[in-house]
Amino acid sequence: MNAAVHVPRPSRTPSAPGPVPPPSVGGRRGRGARRRDRRRAPTGVRRLGAAVLALALCGALSPVAPGAAVADGSDATPLTRPDVTPGRVVTSGALTPPTDLVDAVALASTDAPGHDSALALRADGTVVGWGDDGHGQTSVPDGLTGVVAVDTAGGSSLAVRSDGGVVAWGDPGSGVTAVPDDLGPVTAVAVGGRLTDDTACSVAYAVRADTTVVRWGGAASATCPGLGDEYDVPEGLAGIRAVSAGDTVVLALRDDGTVVRWGPGLAAADGVDPATWQDMTSVSAKGEHAVGVDASGRLVGWGVWGEAGAPTLEGVRAASAGRQVAALRDDGSVACLPGCATPPGAPRFQAVSGGSDQVLAVLAPRSDLPPAPSAGPGPVQLLPGYVGPDYAMNPPAGLRDAVELDATSFAAGGNTAMAVRSDGTVVGWGSRYPVRLQPPAGLSDVVDVGVGAGFALALRADGSLVPWGSGGVTTLPPDLGPVVAVDAGGTQKAVRDPDGGPPTVTTCGVALALRADGTVRTWGSTGATCRALTEAMAAPADLTDVVSVSIGDEYAVVARADGSVVGWGPSWRSYSTGLALERWDSVTSVSTDRARIIGVRADGTVRLWGVTGEVPVGPLDAPVVAASAAQTSGFLLGPYGRLVLSGGPTGEQQGRYTAVAGGDNYTLAIAVGGSAAAPAVPPLGATTVTTRRIGMAAGVATAFRYPANRADPVWRARVFVDRSTTARGLRVGIYADDDGRPGALLSTASTDSVVPGAWNTVLLDRGVTVQAAGSYWLVALAPYAGADDGSTAAPRLVLRGADGAPPGTPSLVSADRTLTGLPGAAPTDPDDPGADPATTWREGRTPDSGPASFFAST
Structure with a gap:
């Protein structure tokens, strides 16, 4: 790290920062976490093409801090970046990426058992490193920006910037950090070598703009015996056009698709010699292994593969060598060869890197995300796992049409919850639900509700507020004006008895309103005991451009249009200890409680602060669209309505939800669907419910054919489940029709919380646009869970029949009676109609066994 520094001339002027996407209003404390806008994930992954390492970025090239060597590439034509959507990095091994690495566009990792390290290029042109840093190879130089490609091996690392300049860092012994002064602009780099407990040896190569290759490094040092002439170009x-280097082999890919190999090679290398490879689109060398992908999508390999032999695979678009070869296939899946574990996630990856005992991959953000579930109407549920002794928090019977939810999570309000129903009325409940908190008679047209310390507020559709309860907080400011969001908080104050008696406890409520002009107002209880708190909770006078508000007991926090977060109040300083607000950028909504703060950012990632400081948020499979904080936990709501809990019994809750609120020992959520009536004519399927029962054993898929009623996109499926059902799990799918049989599987959905005697709603994994003239198959399955001897599992799924069965269209059942999932594979490419189901279908027991009360809708 002691090489000289050569700072290049900036080739472009800095770009102006782009505007922050218009944030949504919502995400307040204890409020239902729900979708406030219709942000969609970025456009899906497109084919990567040839393995050219040019990834141009917008923005100026800033000087690099001392400790790195820089080759001047200024005045070069800026390199152009391929169409790669930033995504989260996942791994199959122990080389765990940083939890906030959700915007990677390229990867590089080593093949060094016991010394594994990795680099990721982020969408903003910066680089992050992790893993072994014994030689500084993952200590990315400060100020390094404008990067378009990275590589690492042998204790050294390289980066190419968009002007063609090269930056090197890591171990100086081999000379890789001594970048040649006359290197000039380059289009690609590679670093190879070996790193063990005793050896740190690296060599570097660069492809220059004139398509020639330059080598440097590999010099003898205390830990490097020196890499000889066999490594010379x-x-x-x-x-x-591309170069890749391992420990014993270097590969260069010509423009004509042929490959040049040099290096000491291997005495007994399995596979096809790279010197004979033809029509190649990419090559990769790492350690003692080499792989390539040809224009037909065939993977070829050469190196020490052991008994498994050289890898062979079709349908590949990119590959990375190593003891664990990572092959990215056309369907977005990752193959790990030979026989190793693949990274977790659905088959929608877009970049890979192999290694010694792991495979790294960049997950592609989904392009087929359904809209977030609409805010009800749906039933309110008390979620399992957070239920304390206060079972009175069970929602009132018949509350199945809630659209908004709030609950207290501080002692001042007791355990109290309120819900807004689809007709605009409000209902409340709880173990300490006081008479004073019962909504005023005739209250209607409500769109939101907040429960605070001894009081409640209702926001009406016209922007007016209706308060009720006790304390001066129920007197609204005279100049409040139209309100677009509101929250309620407060606490209790104990006043000592001078005569030694028990203290007097006073409830102090505080309200926070976001006005239509982006300013905020606070007001609260006016008694002598509460006046100091009310005054201290006054919003900063210069606070403007607010888009989201939330209030706790003695502090408030808001998000502004520029993505920044502002907090104030008597306890803000102590609660925000460890809260690095400078990292809370691009925040579109906030939610807070006495013990935690959650911020949802424009890219769907989250910031989470708890009582002990910032809390790492684990990788999420999809962007978060809303969040809600409570004293015992944080709640993150994804675009499928999936609810992820952070704190307490963590993990993803079964079911799909539109809103969530919680307190000290309970969690409430509004579930998707509920008992809303089925539409008279859905795009696909039947909505009538007859007394006819259609029984099916677990493990047997049953398919029902329906003509489409109209052309329409569908995002959810609903099926009426009979009361006699004993199965708890349900899998459904939409299949294309193939000459009177289920054909391609178009989309799937599932639940493990079947509700007998009711319509069950499940959200599809991807939307399907049905065509008015087409026919489709709706398939239902209760997963098999029987014995190993092939006997039928005991649980049964029983559906209800529908009226109007078309003649000659009986249901079909799968010949396989031990299915754990739907037959067939749903496609990942919107232009791919999908795979044919891998099963045989036969007619049901009776000709009139179809159709079922089963439909798909928007």
């Missing part, structure tokens, strides 16, 4: 080599 072959004389006269030109016409090169």
Whole structure:
């Protein structure tokens, strides 16, 4: 890390920062976490093409801090970036990426058992490193920006910037950090070598703009015996577009698709010699292994593979060598060869890197996300796992049409919850639900509700507020004006008895309103005991451009249009200890409680602060669209309505939800669907419910054919489940029709919380646009859970029949009676109709066994 520094001339002027996407209003304390806008995930992953390492970025090139060597590439034509959507990095091994690494566009990792390390190029042109840093190879130089490609091996790392300049850092012994002064602009780099407990040896290569290749490094040092002439670039080599280096082999990919190999090689290498490879689109060398992908999508390999032999695979678009070869296939899945574990996640990856005992991959953000569930109407549920002794928090019977939810999570309000119903009225409940908190008679047209310390507020559709309860907080400010969001908080104050008696406890409520002009107002109880708190909770006078508000007991926090977060109040300083607000950028909504703060950012990632400081948020499979904080936990709501809990019994709750609120020992959520009436004519399926029962054993899929009623996109499926059902799990799918049989599987959905005697609603994994002239199959399955001897599992799924069965259209059942999932594979490419189901279908027991009360809708 002691090489000289050569700072290049900036080739472009800094770009102005882009505007922050218009944030949504919502995400307040204890409020239902729900979707406030219709942000969709970025456009889906497109084919990566040739393995050119040019990833141009917008923005100026800033000087690099001392400790790195820089080759000047200024005045070069800026490199262009491929169409790669930033995504989260996942791994199959122990090389765990940073939890906030959700915007990677390229990866590089080593093949060094016991010394594994990795680099990721982020969408903003910066680089992050993790893993072994014994030689500084993952200590990315401060100020390094404008990067378009990275590589690492042998204790050294390289980066290419968008002007073609090269930056090197890591172990100086081999000379890789001594970047040649006359290197000039380059289009690709590679670093190879070996790193063990005793050896740190690296060598670097660069493809220059004139398509020639330059080598440097590999010098003898205390830990490097020196890499000899066999590592030199072959004389006269030109016409090169990519280079990759391992420990014993270097590969250069020519423009004509042929490959040049040099290095000491291997005495007994399995597979096809790279020197004979033809029509290649990418090559990769790492350690003692080499792989390549040809234009037909075939993977070829060469190196020490052990008994498994060289890898062979079709349908590949990119690959990375190593003891664990990572192959990215056309369907977005990752193959890990030979026989190793693949990274977790659905088959929608877009970049990979192999290694010694792990595979790294960049998950592609989904392009087929359904809209977030609409805010009800749906039933309110008391979620399992957070239920304390206060079972009175069970929602009132018949509350199945809630659209908004709030609950207290501080002692001052007791255990109290309120819900807004679809007709605009309000209902409340709880173990300490006081008479004074019962909504006023005739209250209607409500769109939101807040429960505070001894009081409640209702926001009406016209922007007016209706308060009730006790304390001066129920007197609204005279100049409040139209309100777009509101929250309620407060606490209790104990006043000592001078005569030694029990203290007097006074409830002090505080309200926070976001006005239509982006300013906020606070007001509260006016008694002598509460006056100091009310005054201290006054919003900063210069606070403007607010888009989201939330209030706790003695502090408030808001998000502004520029993505920044502002907090104030008597306890803000102590509660925000460890809260690095400078990292809370691009926040569109906030939610807070006495013990935690959650901020949802524009890209769907979250910031979470708890009582002990910032809390790492584990990888999420999809962007978060809303969040809600409570004293015992944080709640993150994804675009499928999935609810992820952070704190307490963590993990994803079964079911799909539109809103969530919680307190000290309970969690409430509004579930998707509920008992709303089925539409008279859905796009696909039947909505009538007859007394006819259609029984099916677990493990047997049953398919019902329906003509489409109209052309429409569908995002959810609903099926009426009979009361006699004993199965708890339900899998449903939409299949195309293939000459009177289920054909391609178009979309799937599932639940493990079947409700007998009711319509069950499940959200599809991807939307399907049905065509008015087409026919489709709706398939239902209770997963098999029987014995290993092939006997039928005991649980049964029983559906109800529908009226109007078309003649000659009986249901079909799967010949396989031990299915744990729906047959067939849903496609990941919107242009791909999907795979044919891998099963045989036969007619049901009776010709009139179809159709079922089963439909798909928007």
